[in-house]
Amino acid sequence: xxxxxxxxxxxxxxxxxxxxxxxxxxxxxxxxxxxxxxxxxxxxxxxxxxxxxxxxxxxxxxxxxxxxxxxxxxxxxxxxxxxxxxxxxxxxxxxxxxxxxxxxxxxxxxxxxxxxxxxxxxxxxxxxxxxxxxxxxxxxxxxxxxxxxxxxxxxxxxxxxxxxxxxxxxxxxxxxxxxxxxxxxxxxxxxxxxxxxxxxxxxxxxxxxxxxxxxxxxxxxxxxxxxxxxxxxxxxxxxxxxxxxxxxxxxxxxxxxxxxxxxxxxxxxxxxxxxxxxxxxxxxxxxxxxxxxxxxxxxxxxxxxxxxxxxxxxxxxxxxxxxxxxxxxxxxxxxxxxxxxxxxxxxxxxxxxxxxxxxxxxxxxxxxxxxxxxxxxxxxxxxxxxxxxxxxxxxxxxxxxxxxxxxxxxxxxxxxxxxxxxxxxxxxxxxxx
Numbered sequence: 084x085x086x087x088x089x090x091x092x093x094x095x096x097x098x099x100x101x102x103x104x105x106x107x108x109x110x111x112x113x114x115x116x117x118x119x120x121x122x123x124x125x126x127x128x129x130x131x132x133x134x135x136x137x138x139x140x141x142x143x144x145x146x147x148x149x150x151x152x153x154x155x156x157x158x159x160x161x162x163x164x165x166x167x168x169x170x171x172x173x174x175x176x177x178x179x180x181x182x183x184x185x186x187x188x189x190x191x192x193x194x195x196x197x198x199x200x201x202x203x204x205x206x207x208x209x210x211x212x213x214x215x216x217x218x219x220x221x222x223x224x225x226x227x228x229x230x231x232x233x234x235x236x237x238x239x240x241x242x243x244x245x246x247x248x249x250x251x252x253x254x255x256x257x258x259x260x261x262x263x264x265x266x267x268x269x270x271x272x273x274x275x276x277x278x279x280x281x282x283x284x285x286x287x288x289x290x291x292x293x294x295x296x297x298x299x300x301x302x303x304x305x306x307x308x309x310x311x312x313x314x315x316x317x318x319x320x321x322x323x324x325x326x327x328x329x330x331x332x333x334x335x336x337x338x339x340x341x342x343x344x345x346x347x348x349x350x351x352x353x354x355x356x357x358x359x360x361x362x363x364x365x366x367x368x369x370x371x372x373x374x375x376x377x378x379x380x381x382x383x384x385x386x387x388x389x390x391x392x393x394x395x396x397x398x399x400x401x402x403x404x405x406x407x408x409x410x411x412x413x414x415x416x417x418x419x420x421x422x423x424x425x426x427x428x429x430x431x432x433x434x435x436x437x438x439x440x441x442x443x444x445x446x447x448x449x450x451x452x453x454x455x456x457x458x459x460x461x462x463x464x465x466x467x468x469x470x471x472x473x474x475x476x477x478x479x480x481x482x483x484x485x486x487x488x489x490x491x492x493x494x495x496x497x498x499x500x501x502x503x504x505x506x507x508x509x510x511x512x513x514x515x516x
Contacts (some may be wrong), residue, residue: 086113104236108134111232116152118227120176127151127174163231166194183217210234214248244482273432373492379448382516384429418451445486483516
């Protein structure tokens with residue numbers, strides 16, 4: 084749909100590095116309202132919206148009654164419409180017709196202007212910014228194009244805010260004008276067809292759309308909880324799915340599946356708790372930030388592995404380390420530890436890092452260490468069973484861990500950073516090892 088397409092362009096623009104802001108269907112929208120009309124009872128009707136739950140837009144309203152914008156089942160459209168009516172009293176207000184309007188509103192402030200001290204650029208904003216443009220269709224009819232995004236979406240490039248909104252609205256105006264011209268040419272024939280087939284077509288279309296949107300909803304819930312396993316489709320495998328009859332939804336499913344696969348792959352390189360904070364839009368997750376925190380730090384390495392490797396080929400050394408890392412990582416995960424670094428000959432593990440609290444973490448680290456020692460004996464036996472490793476000497480495990488207060492968080496510079504910690508507790512754990 085046109086509104087959905089323009090919203091997607093806006094979302095893609097805001098995701099660029101110059102803005103670095105993520106919007107979603109529940110906190111932003113692009114929608115069109117019947118602004119002025121020769122028939123007063125038509126004023127305020129919702130023509131289309133980017134996140135219309137019926138999946139329809141202007142020109143696609145086949146067989147269903149239009150709703151007033153302020154009665155839309157979509158929360159962001161309904162709240163924005165209510166804010167417009169409280170500010171301008173009527174949909175055909177002169178101010179809305181004569182010039183573009185930009186303002187903000189807050190639900191907690193009874194739809195009035197946002198508190199100047201309220202935080203912006205957060206995942207749970209209570210403040211939205213609205214831009215409107217009145218588009219004249221004929222002597223009696225005007226449509227009002229409305230764009231709403233969370234307050235602060237354009238703060239990184241505040242000077243470009245008005246220009247960007249105007250570009251989006253102008254693009255929508257051109258697209259809508261072309262659609263209107265086309266719709267007028269075929270309106271009478273479409274009307275006859277709609278009267279004949281509206282009931283059956285509406286039911287069939289509703290079935291197809293609900294299947295696709297249900298799948299997308301499951302994907303979105305999975306992404307929000309970082310539960311990627313709940314989504315069965317993989318990137319590139321949606322082209323022949325049962326939802327492919329609706330091309331736009333099939334493409335959206337495929338794109339979202341690729342996004343989920345990317346996030347899942349990301350969790351293999353960065354601790355999962357960090358990825359969750361990034362996905363949820365925590366601003367501290369993507370900038371330098373540390374704080375004092377009590378953690379338990381563990382170094383678990385293979386004793387004298389460098390000397391052992393001198394008698395192994397590259398393939399043999401890699402095989403040993405892969406088996407070792409897999410075995411030890413499973414144990415660490417079982418006892419609620421977080422692997423932050425994979426060392427040449429072992430692992431660096433933390434318990435009770437910020438945003439990943441562990442109750443009685445020193446005891447959990449002790450249990451993990453004992454389990455690692457026990458697993459090391461089993462690992463030696465399994466490696467001996469490999470034909471290429473029959474002459475491998477017995478691997479011995481060195482473990483050192485300590486509990487203390489460290490500086491934990493994002494370390495590095497604005498160009499490159501990593502999640503880790505600094506402090507005497509880490510140095511002591513290393514020396515104990």
